[in-house]
Amino acid sequence: MTKTGDKWQWIVGDAPPPLDPHSKVKHQLVRDYLYKYIGVLMANAKMPRLRLTLVDGFAGGGLYSDGQGTAPGSPLIMLKTAAEAEAYLNTSRIQTPREVDAQYHFVEVNPSSYEYLKHTLNAEGYGRDIGTKIALYNNKFETVCADIIAAAASRKAGQRAIFLLDQYAYDDIVMPTVANIFQNLQGAEVILTFNVDSLLTFLNDSKQFHTITRRIGLEPYINWRDIARLKAGSQWRQIIQRQISHGIWKASGARFMTLFFVTPQGNSPWSYWLVHLSNAYRANDVMKSVHWDHGNSFGHSLEAGLFQIGYEANKDMDVTLQTEMNFMEASAFDETLRTRSIVTLRDELPRLIHEQHDGVTFNDLIYQIANKTNATEKIIKESLNEAVATKELQALIEGGGQRAKGTSIRGTDILLPSRQKSIFMGYR
Ligand SMILES: C[S@@+](CC[C@H](N)C(=O)[O-])C[C@H]1O[C@@H](n2cnc3c(N)ncnc32)[C@H](O)[C@@H]1O
Missing domain, CATH: 1.10.10.10 (Winged helix-like DNA-binding domain superfamily/Winged helix DNA-binding domain)
Incomplete structure (x- = not known):
């Protein structure tokens, strides 16, 4: 492995990179969500088969060092969880076997990490599935996304597809690509990581940030003229976060969204969001229940009860001139x-x-x-x-x-x- 900034590169023959606490939480969430959601989709005991497409658009090398041993990366987690869910569905049935018929698409742009991923899949016994059940791409996700959508769309029965888009920062995935997924796949869901802190810390009304946010499709959702004024106050992060979260939802075209901070214990808290987008209410509810199951690893800074995302003048102290604003301190799902x-x-x-x-x-x-x-x-x-x-x-x-x-x-x-x-x- 080698590290540039906070980015890892996997190298065959070297030890895999360490699993950081944020990734651990993320992996738990992907595992639990997938397991629970397959159970929900297969709740009808008469359903013999679930066709599913599982996409890891930013796959990495597939393995991490964790303590004395190794831990699976997200591609292996998808493969193993689908198999475990299928095994569970068959535990209490003597009659017709029930099948989770999943196709996998794993994309990794870095050639060395891509080789490591192939090596990992072979070592874990998935070599024979490469080229059949598993499609591997040494490319940018954006470049191969249309092919993956077409492959998922050509599968019958609901076009169910979960896209995990686990980017390092916030600008490797542009919102029109996400919108394209929802426009072309009826049963699509997207789990997106978004490092909101690295965007907010430097955000200002400059040509540079207009260009970046225009490229990723979020420029129209930011109240640019107010940034400097807001940044002088104490609640600016929450106010601008509302605008950006609203932008992600609108620009994606998905009907439902959950968006929460990943907050591993003992780690710097509010750095990145895990966003789940879907057109199916049931998927949204399952994702929320997973957040509650891991209450201390996720957080939010929106009100209990009903909240509003997007810009809200009544939450902006300088507009309301009130001091007793109902802003939540960051809190866990406890x-x-x-x-x-x-x-x-x-x-x-x-x-x-x-x-x-x-x-x-x-x-x-x-x-x-x-x-x-x-x-x-x-x-x-x-x-x-x-x-x-x-x-x-x-x-x-x-x-x-x-x-x-x-x-x-x-x-x-x-x-x-x-x-x-x-x-x-x-x-x-
Ligand atoms: C955060 S890591 C992924 C970790 C992996 N999802 C896991 O949890 O095991 C992001 C990976 O995406 C790769 N990457 C960066 N930009 C990409 C792009 N545009 N398309 C595909 N892969 C990309 C990086 O080389 C890196 O290996």
Whole structure:
């Protein structure tokens, strides 16, 4: 291995690079997400096969040094996790075997690291799959992305494809490429790393930064004229982060997004984001649940309950001239945040539901708020418990009847505010 700045190069014959705490967290997330999501997609026990395309666009050499031994890199993690998920699906079945029929595309631009990846795959017993199940590319991801999209699109049954785009900084992947993935693949998802700190630290209204952000597709989402003024205040990072996160979501064209900081314990906290983009709500919810499962390794600086990304004048002290701004300190996905989320949503959701005069199905409600909350569907249901139990809200069951508590709510239930209670609560 050799290191230039914070970038590693794998060399066959040398020890692999050390696994840093950020990558460890990232690997855990990829593993757990993939495992859980395959389980969700195969929840129907009658489904015999799941066709899936797994893409590692910034693959690296495939192996790390970790303590006394080695640890797998993301390509091996994808291969092993899909096999483990398939084995689990078959544990309790004696009849027809169930299959995770995955095709893999691994892209690595650095020739030495690419050779190392090939070497790793061979050493791990995947040599025979190269050229059949596994396509390897010694190229830039951007250059081969269209070929990969075409290969995934030609597979029948849903075009499900997960793209892991694990760039070092924030400018190796441009948003039009991500948008292209979503435009051409119905079942696409993208997991993107974005080192927001290295962009924000130097960001200013200069020709240099206009050029960089224009190239990656985020220039129109930044409130350029205000940067200098904002940087003089103490909350500038959070304000500009909201603009950039909003930009990533808009420019990607994906319907749903989760975006959180990776914060390994004992490490400098808020350096990079892990962004998950998808058009499927279920994928978004599974990703949120994985963030909660690893609560101390992920964080955010947005409010519990409902938040807004993009520029918000009411969060900008210089616009509002208020000092008691409701800005969150960075916090983890822990019990405190969970409780605060439930308490806040308990208050906010009945108001939101009341604004939709003819009621709203639970499914429509969760789709509406998916990008505005850290809460999973389970937490949202819990936060509705009190309102449903006290009949402040009615949860009407399709075909008749009402739910007695929030946790029993199903997607097709219609949520309606109770009239009397609404007047009493001061809603109109
Ligand atoms: C952060 S490392 C990837 C680590 C890997 N995903 C893992 O977790 O095991 C980024 C890798 O992407 C490669 N790379 C950089 N720019 C690239 C590009 N445009 N296309 C493909 N690979 C690229 C680098 O050489 C490096 O090996």
